[in-house]
Amino acid sequence: MTERLLTFPTLNQTQITALTSLGVDVVPASDWETATDIDIIFGWGQHGPAVLQNPQNHVRWIQTVSAGVDYLPLDWINAHNIQVTNASGAYSAAIAESTIGYLLYFLRDFNDAVKNQAGHFWQVPARSDLATLANQKIVIYGTGSIGQHIAELLNGFGNYPFGVNRSGHGVTGFQGTVSLEDDAALVKDADVIINAMPATPATVHYFNTDYFEKLNGVRIFVNVGRGKSVDEQALMHALLYQNVLNAALDVFETEPLPRESKLWDYPNVLITPHQTGFDVDNIRPIFGYLSDNLKSWDADGQLTVNRVDVSRGY
Amino acid sequence: MTERLLTFPTLNQTQITALTSLGVDVVPASDWETATDIDIIFGWGQHGPAVLQNPQNHVRWIQTVSAGVDYLPLDWINAHNIQVTNASGAYSAAIAESTIGYLLYFLRDFNDAVKNQAGHFWQVPARSDLATLANQKIVIYGTGSIGQHIAELLNGFGNYPFGVNRSGHGVTGFQGTVSLEDDAALVKDADVIINAMPATPATVHYFNTDYFEKLNGVRIFVNVGRGKSVDEQALMHALLYQNVLNAALDVFETEPLPRESKLWDYPNVLITPHQTGFDVDNIRPIFGYLSDNLKSWDADGQLTVNRVDVSRGY
Structure with a gap:
């Protein structure tokens, strides 16, 4: 036929x-x-x-x-x-590698280094400014193919993340999982939060003002899921008020991210143009x-x- | 007593x-x-x-x-x-994590992203500009504690690097090792070269003009060993003539790296101020x-x- x-x-x-x-x-x-x-x-x-x-x-x-x-x-x-x-x-391996890269970019203090390099500044950070992946409490939203690939790479660093999914069912590579409704206690003292959920009616603006106010200085927030899941105004507010200290964002509410978006200028935000899944072999x-x-x-x-x-x- | x-x-x-x-x-x-x-x-x-x-x-x-x-x-x-x-x-775990971070910074095209972000440019790269760690041919000079930690993390990405050490003895985590004298064939088509050797009379300016001329467009050169091992003039020449496409350098011939060093301004070089081993728990x-x-x-x-x-x- x-x-x-x-x-x-x-x-x-x-x-x-x-x-x-x-x-x-x-x-x-x-x-x-x-x-x-x-x-x-x-x-x-x-x-x-x-x-x-x-x-x-x-x-x-x-x-x-x-x-x-x-x-x-x-x-x-x-x-x-x-x-x-x-x-x-098809993109999970590449997205997972980018995600590890985002985390190391902030944990290993590359974000300050690239800014200092532009001014020829040799500015040695404090030892206490740097940390290792092994010692972070990481929560991954979405435990499908992308979330599982991220967890697998983290396991190689001796890190066993927590997962959040619809039902709270357990998934290999995670030390524990909870349902979306039960995430409050888990994220309260998280060091790293990663969004790898698909865009569905249930996930639109999941990360909003109410959500970010639950956080006590999360070191890194990563969005490699969908832009619509994050209320960008709420995220910017959280960055200003240090509920979130740094963010790596690959997806946005509007793409391309408009030139006038204030996000571009946040010194503690890394913006990549929806490229995280790219690979020469895609x-x-x-x-x-x-x-x-x-x-x-x-x-x-x-x-x-x-x-x-x-x-x-x- | x-x-x-x-x-x-x-x-x-x-x-x-x-x-x-x-x-x-x-x-x-x-x-x-x-x-x-x-x-x-x-x-x-x-x-x-x-x-x-x-x-x-x-x-x-x-x-x-x-x-x-x-x-x-x-x-x-x-x-x-x-x-x-x-x-x-004591520093090997932190240095290994930084090294993975350097590789992902270039492989996942963060280096262009941070420069584009400064200008509010949404510049989507070609898929072929990005690659995954899993598919790189990586050669690590020095197979002691640091080299072994790097290899171990790479293994978690499905990558089995090659090692170079004094005698060419085999080491766990590497798919093969050669002696310093026998490295020419190995590095000719390498994608990534990492220096993690100590500074000894035998390693001073090991990475010199003769060395870099053996390379055919190595994608990333990393120095987390000692600054004296690299002839910086030769490296800058190699970057201009594309024997080396990108470099991440944490150590330098003179530290602090002098303000007038031309290295600061190379767009394809990431400079960190000898911080790669830092950790809050050092x-x-x-x-x-x-x-x-x-x-x-x-x-x-x-x-x-x-x-x-x-x-x-x-």
Whole structure:
């Protein structure tokens, strides 16, 4: 059976040949306006909604190249029984490495060093200004693929983090987990808080004024989840009033982060432009998910890898 | 038997009491000029040579608070049969964490991010600009306590580094080791080179023009060993001609690094002010070495922890 797949990422010839051998007719995204009979969308882009809603197409499956799928028209997709598989896991290793990098950037006092370097200042910090990862109390929100990868790397530093998830179920690599409702006691004396949750209605502005007021000088707050989970005004307030001492942020309420955002100028904030999952080899695992799903899809109409519960949003 | 110990670090009352209970009379460094009959020196400072050479003293042992001992008057110490024990191992965990931080700073493209942040630039890098530690070919010079700690942390990232040491003997955590004489083939296609060697006559300017010319675009060069091991002029040349693409340096030929050094302004160099081993808990393991050595010294005149071969210099 021949399926027509519209691909937003540019595929190389080896990848196109591989898809063709699986019985797939590959349509580049540049042909979106004239293409018809599209069954599958790979990736997403500006013209995704038009492709999806074109009555000449009959899209039944979207394989994203992202882990989060909150940018898709999920209500429409749900109403039309379109299946979605995501790229969960493809970025986890890179995101976890970036996260360890963020923590060491502040714990090993690189943040002061880069500022002093700009002024040619040899300013030796106090020994007590530096700390090791091994000795931090770390709480990770989200114990899925990303959270688990972060925990695994932390374990290599002799650190066993705590996890927070919906139900509080235990997860390998964590010394303990609690549910979102029961996190107050856990975070009160945390040294490090990491958000790695997906964006869902339940997590929008989870990190708000009420949340930050529970904290007593958390050394580092990291957001590698979704920008919408953090109320940026509340975070800036927490940074000023030292409920939070430093923050590393890769995602924002509005992206690109507007030039006029005050966050840029906070001396104790590290801003990276939603790059934390980037890796020279990113496409390799994602193409693997697509191929594996294509095989089962052709065999029995099932998608076996990374199925999204569209009604839940992840 | 009462020993008189002159201490350069300021000890707290608990530590002084602990030493007193071991039969030690503690003399603070501020009393260096009037003190006599000093047997043991703990740490080192400006007036160390005067204390050592005062004929009213009879120093037989120096317990340093540093891993390297190249700043001591080793010839004089050797000629007078004074024993030296160092703080090897006390800083290794912190140095290893800093080293991982340096690597992630460049691999995860924080170096561009901090510069872009200063200008409020949301500049998304290419996916191919970022890489993961897991996929780097890493060569560590020095396979002692520091090198082994770095290797151990790298193992947690799924990376098994290569080691270079004097004899080429194998070491746990490394996928292979070669001797200093046989490193050319190993470093030719290395992604990362880390210096963690002590300063000895054999390692002075080991990383010189001849060395850097062997490299084909090493992604990151790290120096957490000693400043004298690197010819800084040669390194700057290598950075300009892209034998080395980025460098993280914690130690320098002259410290503090002079304000007029051109190194400060290299956009692909991260400079930290000899802080890589700092930790809020630094004194704890070193005080442990001192106590353990005091016990054996009193029992049978032996020093069991971290004895330095004074003639070799480490």
